[in-house]
Amino acid sequence: MHPIHLSRFWYPVAFRFAVIGFCAAMAEYIFGTPWGYLIALAGLLLLIAFHLFYLRRVETWLQRPDEGAEHPEDLPEGYGAWETVFSALRRARRREDKRRDLVAETLNRFIEASSALPDGIIILDQGDRIEWCNPSACRHFGIDLARDQGYLIANLVRQPPFTEYLVRADFREPLVLTDPTGKITLSVQMLPFQETRRIVLSRDITPFVKVETMRRDFIANVSHELRTPLTVVGGFLEQLIDQPHVPAEQRQRIENMMLDQTGRMQRLIEDLLTLSKLETQASPAREEEIPVQSLLETVASETRALSGGRHTILLDTFPVTLRGASDELRSVFSNLASNAVRYTPGGGTIRITFSPHPEGAQYSVADTGPGIAPEHLPRLTERFYRVDKSRSRETGGTGLGLAIVKHVLARHGGRLEIESEMGQGSTFRAILPAARLTVQGSH
Amino acid sequence: MVKEHLSTQYDADLEEIRTRMLQMGGLVEEQVSNALAGYADGNSPTLDRVKATEERVNQLEIELDDRCTHLIARRQPAAGDLRLVMAVVKSITDLERIGDEAAKIARIAKQMHERGIVHLSGFSDVRVAANLASSMLKGALDAFARMDAEAAQQIVMQDKHIDSEFRSLLRELITFMMEDPRTISTALDIVWIAKALERVGDHAKNIAEYVIYVSSGTDVRHSQGQSESTALG
Numbered sequence: 001m002h003p004i005h006l007s008r009f010w011y012p013v014a015f016r017f018a019v020i021g022f023c024a025a026m027a028e029y030i031f032g033t034p035w036g037y038l039i040a041l042a043g044l045l046l047l048i049a050f051h052l053f054y055l056r057r058v059e060t061w062l063q064r065p066d067e068g069a070e071h072p073e074d075l076p077e078g079y080g081a082w083e084t085v086f087s088a089l090r091r092a093r094r095r096e097d098k099r100r101d102l103v104a105e106t107l108n109r110f111i112e113a114s115s116a117l118p119d120g121i122i123i124l125d126q127g128d129r130i131e132w133c134n135p136s137a138c139r140h141f142g143i144d145l146a147r148d149q150g151y152l153i154a155n156l157v158r159q160p161p162f163t164e165y166l167v168r169a170d171f172r173e174p175l176v177l178t179d180p181t182g183k184i185t186l187s188v189q190m191l192p193f194q195e196t197r198r199i200v201l202s203r204d205i206t207p208f209v210k211v212e213t214m215r216r217d218f219i220a221n222v223s224h225e226l227r228t229p230l231t232v233v234g235g236f237l238e239q240l241i242d243q244p245h246v247p248a249e250q251r252q253r254i255e256n257m258m259l260d261q262t263g264r265m266q267r268l269i270e271d272l273l274t275l276s277k278l279e280t281q282a283s284p285a286r287e288e289e290i291p292v293q294s295l296l297e298t299v300a301s302e303t304r305a306l307s308g309g310r311h312t313i314l315l316d317t318f319p320v321t322l323r324g325a326s327d328e329l330r331s332v333f334s335n336l337a338s339n340a341v342r343y344t345p346g347g348g349t350i351r352i353t354f355s356p357h358p359e360g361a362q363y364s365v366a367d368t369g370p371g372i373a374p375e376h377l378p379r380l381t382e383r384f385y386r387v388d389k390s391r392s393r394e395t396g397g398t399g400l401g402l403a404i405v406k407h408v409l410a411r412h413g414g415r416l417e418i419e420s421e422m423g424q425g426s427t428f429r430a431i432l433p434a435a436r437l438t439v440q441g442s443h
Numbered sequence: 444m445v446k447e448h449l450s451t452q453y454d455a456d457l458e459e460i461r462t463r464m465l466q467m468g469g470l471v472e473e474q475v476s477n478a479l480a481g482y483a484d485g486n487s488p489t490l491d492r493v494k495a496t497e498e499r500v501n502q503l504e505i506e507l508d509d510r511c512t513h514l515i516a517r518r519q520p521a522a523g524d525l526r527l528v529m530a531v532v533k534s535i536t537d538l539e540r541i542g543d544e545a546a547k548i549a550r551i552a553k554q555m556h557e558r559g560i561v562h563l564s565g566f567s568d569v570r571v572a573a574n575l576a577s578s579m580l581k582g583a584l585d586a587f588a589r590m591d592a593e594a595a596q597q598i599v600m601q602d603k604h605i606d607s608e609f610r611s612l613l614r615e616l617i618t619f620m621m622e623d624p625r626t627i628s629t630a631l632d633i634v635w636i637a638k639a640l641e642r643v644g645d646h647a648k649n650i651a652e653y654v655i656y657v658s659s660g661t662d663v664r665h666s667q668g669q670s671e672s673t674a675l676g
Binding site for chain 2: 148151155156158159160162163
């Protein structure tokens with residue numbers, strides 16, 4: 001034991017015994033033997049009472065650990081030997097409080113860190129009941145920790161593949177789980193820990209699945225679009241070989257149709273190349289000042305030629321110059337206009353307008369066609385997306401026009417807006433930013 | 444000592460019954476979503492899977508029936524436990540019927556796609572009714588898992604929406620059939636599908652009513668919220 005500590009404990013004790021001994025000796029000297037013993041006895045009893053009193057106070061303090069924990073200072077000061085006991089207890093208490101705060105803080109930090117994770121974590125107890133989970137897991141599986149703690153996971157996540165995965169208990173491979181509504185796809189992996197417990201990790205892989213599907217669809221679509229004209233050309237060639245003496249008139253018709261088909265393939269490949277060029281280059285290669293009015297007049301006359309007089313085509317524009325890649329922007333304007341011609345029945349009206357817009361200017365093409373159902377609108381700019389699969393290819397489009405429009409506009413800081421009502425017609429708007437515009441004669 | 448062991452085993456048996464029933468619910472949910480996905484995109488393997496799952500659903504129904512009978516005979520459950528067992532016995536019948544409706548949707552969808560869908564331009568489709576039916580089924584099973592009477596009450600209320608959705612679909616389809624007789628066979632098929640969805644909603648509502656019965660002992664079937672008869676307590 002430490003010498004100072006020793007002295008602080010034993011000196012008061014020795015002092016008290018000395019006082020009692022001295023008093024007893026004095027009493028014996030003055031009043032005689034029985035009085036001396038009596039005084040010694042009384043002194044010792046007093047000392048015992050004093051110690052018992054403090055022992056009781058320690059006991060009461062220990063009885064209420066919660067209140068004592070809140071107020072380590074409540075512990076009495078003590079006297080003599082008790083002072084050292086009390087101060088040691090107080091020190092121990094404070095040390096413990098500090099350690100508890102530290103543990104609580106570490107735990108809190110851990111929970112906060114896991115809440116920030118994009119991946120879901122669920123901790124299951126030995127009976128596969130939910131013990132704890134982070135907010136991502138709540139979102140992935142539609143569970144609420146406050147309400148669902150202690151419930152069996154299999155009762156709440158009921159997809160048969162998940163139940164089988166739980167039962168099979170072979171967790172080497174993650175499980176791909178699609179929500180019954182088909183909105184999210186999760187990669188779920190179970191990890192055993194602490195002998196009987198398990199952790200469920202979930203990761204939202206919806207974007208990857210979507211990209212994968214788009215890639216697969218794209219390849220399937222490209223091959224399909226290229227094969228169709230090839231089949232037609234091949235068929236005609238076979239016919240020409242089998243029947244070398246076709247009347248000149250019919251031969252010419254066949255040759256024209258073959259030319260049509262090769263033209264279609266060529267347009268498709270050109271569009272594909274344009275798209276891949278647009279995707280690989282971040283910004284327009286060569287920018288120039290384009291007089292909008294004359295460009296739109298060319299577009300309108302091309303559109304009239306395509307329509308062949310079946311539609312009324314109106315042009316309304318104002319004098320302005322636009323800075324950008326001229327061939328790209330021209331493809332935006334003519335793509336939107338030719339789409340309107342293709343999808344509007346004869347006799348309809350197509351209104352091509354270039355007008356000011358709060359963000360700069362807008363190029364809009366409004367038609368009086370059949371309109372597009374709302375569920376198709378968000379997908380129109382996808383490559384090869386067809387609203388009516390059976391009909392659109394006959395109209396001569398490649399299925400890539402709107403994808404190109406969207407890319408070009410994005411490169412020029414603009415965007416495409418589509419508005420349509422069934423039976424009323426559609427309006428396609430290309431919004432161009434003010435930074436690219438110069439109104440003629442304004443400076 | 445022995446008694447304690449027995450009652451733990453009893454609790455485990457009860458829990459097992461509930462878990463099995465929800466597992467069956469999971470299979471049925473998958474059937475419904477597969478049938479609807481197959482109807483939307485005409486994917487025939489997805490539609491075939493609905494039929495294949497039916498076998499397992501039926502097996503589970505028989506197994507659960509057996510388990511419940513045994514539990515009642517051996518343990519003689521009372522009060523809340525008995526209500527739970529009774530609710531499971533009834534729910535599995537409803538679940539099995541939902542499975543049948545899903546199979547019906549799959550069968551009709553397959554015929555429609557094989558024959559080639561006649562496009563009804565401007566038709567709003569059964570999507571709203573389909574979403575309502577699947578969300579009611581999911582909600583009812585979730586409420587069963589949590590024994591959440593409040594959520595179950597919500598499901599019971601939702602049944603009105605799906606009924607009115609069915610009626611408006613019917614009106615719309617009748618208009619199509621009157622205008623153009625070529626659409627009749629497709630429109631009739633859609634009516635069958637919509638009817639099946641409406642039935643799915645009804646069965647989901649039944650399950651939700653059993654949840655209220657288990658958690659509060661009140662039988663809310665056939666009551667419009669005014670008169671309630673109390674069941675065994």
